[in-house]
Amino acid sequence: MGIKVGIPSALLYFYYYPLWEKFLQGLGVEIVLSGPTSRPIFARGVRLANDETCLPVKVFFGHVATLQQLEVDYIFLPRIVSMERQTYLCPKLLGFPEVVTALIPDLPPVLTADFNLRKDKRELDYTLQAVGRQLGFTLKQIAPAIAAAKLAQLRFEHLMQAGQDFTLALKGRGVESSAPESGLTIAVLGHAYMLYDGFSSLDLQSKLNKLGVKVVTPERVPPSLIDQQLAELPKKIFWSHSKRILGAGYAFGVDPGVHGLIHLSCFGCGPDSMVGDMVERMCRRYAKPFMMLTLDEHTGEAGLVTRLEAYVDMLTRRAELESNVSAHG
Amino acid sequence: MNKLYLGVDVGSVSTNLVLMDDFGAVNQGLYLRTQGRPLEAIQKGLAQLKLGGGEISGVGTTGSARNLAAAVLGADVVKNEITAHAVAASAQVPGVQTILEIGGQDSKIIILRDGVVSDFAMNTVCAAGTGSFLDQQAGRLNIAIEDFGEIALTAQMPVRIAGRCSVFAESDMIHKQQLGHHMPDILAGLCEAMVRNYLNNVGKGKDIQGPVVFQGGVAANKGIRKAFEQALGLPIIVPDNFSVMGALGSAILAREAVSSGKTSKFRGVNVTSGNFAATSFECSGCANLCEIVQIGLEEKVLARWGDRCGKWGVEQSTSAASGASA
Numbered sequence: 183m184g185i186k187v188g189i190p191s192a193l194l195y196f197y198y199y200p201l202w203e204k205f206l207q208g209l210g211v212e213i214v215l216s217g218p219t220s221r222p223i224f225a226r227g228v229r230l231a232n233d234e235t236c237l238p239v240k241v242f243f244g245h246v247a248t249l250q251q252l253e254v255d256y257i258f259l260p261r262i263v264s265m266e267r268q269t270y271l272c273p274k275l276l277g278f279p280e281v282v283t284a285l286i287p288d289l290p291p292v293l294t295a296d297f298n299l300r301k302d303k304r305e306l307d308y309t310l311q312a313v314g315r316q317l318g319f320t321l322k323q324i325a326p327a328i329a330a331a332k333l334a335q336l337r338f339e340h341l342m343q344a345g346q347d348f349t350l351a352l353k354g355r356g357v358e359s360s361a362p363e364s365g366l367t368i369a370v371l372g373h374a375y376m377l378y379d380g381f382s383s384l385d386l387q388s389k390l391n392k393l394g395v396k397v398v399t400p401e402r403v404p405p406s407l408i409d410q411q412l413a414e415l416p417k418k419i420f421w422s423h424s425k426r427i428l429g430a431g432y433a434f435g436v437d438p439g440v441h442g443l444i445h446l447s448c449f450g451c452g453p454d455s456m457v458g459d460m461v462e463r464m465c466r467r468y469a470k471p472f473m474m475l476t477l478d479e480h481t482g483e484a485g486l487v488t489r490l491e492a493y494v495d496m497l498t499r500r501a502e503l504e505s506n507v508s509a510h511g
Numbered sequence: 512m513n514k515l516y517l518g519v520d521v522g523s524v525s526t527n528l529v530l531m532d533d534f535g536a537v538n539q540g541l542y543l544r545t546q547g548r549p550l551e552a553i554q555k556g557l558a559q560l561k562l563g564g565g566e567i568s569g570v571g572t573t574g575s576a577r578n579l580a581a582a583v584l585g586a587d588v589v590k591n592e593i594t595a596h597a598v599a600a601s602a603q604v605p606g607v608q609t610i611l612e613i614g615g616q617d618s619k620i621i622i623l624r625d626g627v628v629s630d631f632a633m634n635t636v637c638a639a640g641t642g643s644f645l646d647q648q649a650g651r652l653n654i655a656i657e658d659f660g661e662i663a664l665t666a667q668m669p670v671r672i673a674g675r676c677s678v679f680a681e682s683d684m685i686h687k688q689q690l691g692h693h694m695p696d697i698l699a700g701l702c703e704a705m706v707r708n709y710l711n712n713v714g715k716g717k718d719i720q721g722p723v724v725f726q727g728g729v730a731a732n733k734g735i736r737k738a739f740e741q742a743l744g745l746p747i748i749v750p751d752n753f754s755v756m757g758a759l760g761s762a763i764l765a766r767e768a769v770s771s772g773k774t775s776k777f778r779g780v781n782v783t784s785g786n787f788a789a790t791s792f793e794c795s796g797c798a799n800l801c802e803i804v805q806i807g808l809e810e811k812v813l814a815r816w817g818d819r820c821g822k823w824g825v826e827q828s829t830s831a832a833s834g835a836s837a
Binding site: 220221222223380381385462466471484485487488489491492493495496499500503 | 575590591592593594625627628629630631633716797798799800819
């Protein structure tokens with residue numbers, strides 16, 4: 183039996199899993215995932231996490247504790263400081279390898295490394311090499327795994343840009359046929375670990391789909407368009423994920439094919455509080471309907487459903503009115 | 512026989528029923544306390560309705576228990592509170608551009624332009640500044656909630672009370688009492704604090720333009736009404752049926768839903784005698800352990816909800832759900 187590495191299906195999993203997966207598989211390592219967030223995982227997380235943190239971090243604790251029970255040789259807890267030039271991740275995420283090991287006793291050995299690409303893209307190779315060496319592999323064995331991993335990550339990002347469903351894109355499955363677009367399109371902004379975690383987001387996307395709405399997310403927007411949208415800002419946004427959310431928000435805001443924007447935020451998220459407000463101001467300028475939804479561990483479904491229904495009702499009535507106006511004008 | 516439309520709004524604090532005639536006039540409006548037992552409140556309300564020779568030809572439900580009410584009554588339309596309130600206000604005050612709604616546990620603002628909702632917001636995580644808090648404070652000061660507004664209007668110099676959080680507001684009020692301020696000044700101060708809080712939180716960034724309609728149970732409070740007028744510098748209209756606007760909106764939507772000659776799904780007024788029961792169980796099908804709620808009439812299961820995967824759905828509940836998305 184080879185080495186078994188446990189990966190929490192939470193937080194940065196939603197951004198970088200294809201990279202990690204292909205890299206570890208390329209080394210012949212077996213990956214054990216904690217699986218989709220469920221009630222028991224969530225309950226474990228809330229019990230273990232420090233109380234002042236945000237919902238996604240609490241959920242993450244639950245995933246780590248779940249892996250603890252699955253007999254793995256290592257738990258992969260990378261510290262991702264920066265994945266692109268001149269940006270950082272949120273401090274809560276930077277600190278989590280230490281916070282998690284301090285708060286969850288008797289964890290299996292932690293496999294970690296600092297991913298810091300703020301100054302130099304080549305750091306990615308060096309960091310992955312460090313991870314591979316911790317597992318006892320040679321540079322010669324590691325090099326092809328790195329190349330394959332980078333390709334897989336790139337493919338995943340392209341698939342997301344093409345509008346593929348998150349779970350399918352994660353598997354590298356290509357977009358088969360694009361369904362004819364009709365009805366309302368709503369852009370849902372937020373962190374990937376909220377948007378694509380059905381449990382944490384209270385199935386927001388499928389709820390909207392059931393209301394007959396097509397959903398687009400920040401991962402649809404190519405990085406070049408995001409940079410272009412943010413070029414006018416007096417200051418650079420230095421949180422990488424918030425940069426994507428804001429740039430995508432601006433792009434969707436001016437896109438006539440997007441009927442409204444929803445910002446799905448989690449209670450206690452510092453960057454969200456600013457980014458959300460900036461998107462809202464932009465929406466007001468372009469008279470685009472905007473709704474902010476804040477989720478926390480106690481959030482009830484009923485309140486969410488009411489808001490979504492009312493929002494979709496509003497967009498439908500507006501769309502009808504606008505098409506009437508243009509028919510007469 | 513006269514055609515009547517029944518609108519039912521089952522909220523956390525109150526359950527309201529409206530009987531509306533074919534011309535949109537309110538025949539009867541009932542405001543009942545839900546008291547945590549929505550099923551009983553609906554049945555009690557139905558029993559109190561006087562049809563007077565009319566016939567119920569359409570039923571609409573709204574409020575946080577709208578699906579429950581729809582399953583029990585057999586509703587033709589199930590709509591969220593925002594839409595229902597906007598529909599009712601537009602009917603009562605044509606040309607309305609802003610709706611301020613403060614209910615028992617939630618508060619909302621709805622902005623309309625050209626008769627269509629263009630923006631809305633609801634209070635977020637906290638219930639500070641809603642009816643329940645006023646109720647609680649009136650109880651603590653030993654005054655009837657009905658007299659609250661009148662007393663506040665007699666204030667000479669309203670005191671300043673922190674309205675951001677109901678816990679702070681309460682300690683602030685106690686402090687002002689101990690300093691010897693008069694009751695009317697304290698009550699008026701509380702009204703102003705609530706309005707400030709509402710406009711800062713719920714009304715943040717909203718384009719408030721007249722005509723402004725104030726509705727929901729709290730609109731009965733003249734002190735709050737005056738505080739809104741002062742803060743906005745606009746006249747505030749409180750419609751006749753301010754406390755049952757959600758139910759009225761549902762009745763209007765019900766009339767719309769059956770306008771094409773459809774027969775109502777209404778189970779009939781004898782629903783009151785039926786033995787409805789809500790039971791719940793935990794589904795052990797997967798790790799999510801969803802709590803399933805099941806509404807039954809005698810032996811028959813009318814509706815189930817609470818499951819994330821949809822495997823517990825029954826036919827009636829799907830019809831209610833499709834009504835919600837219409």
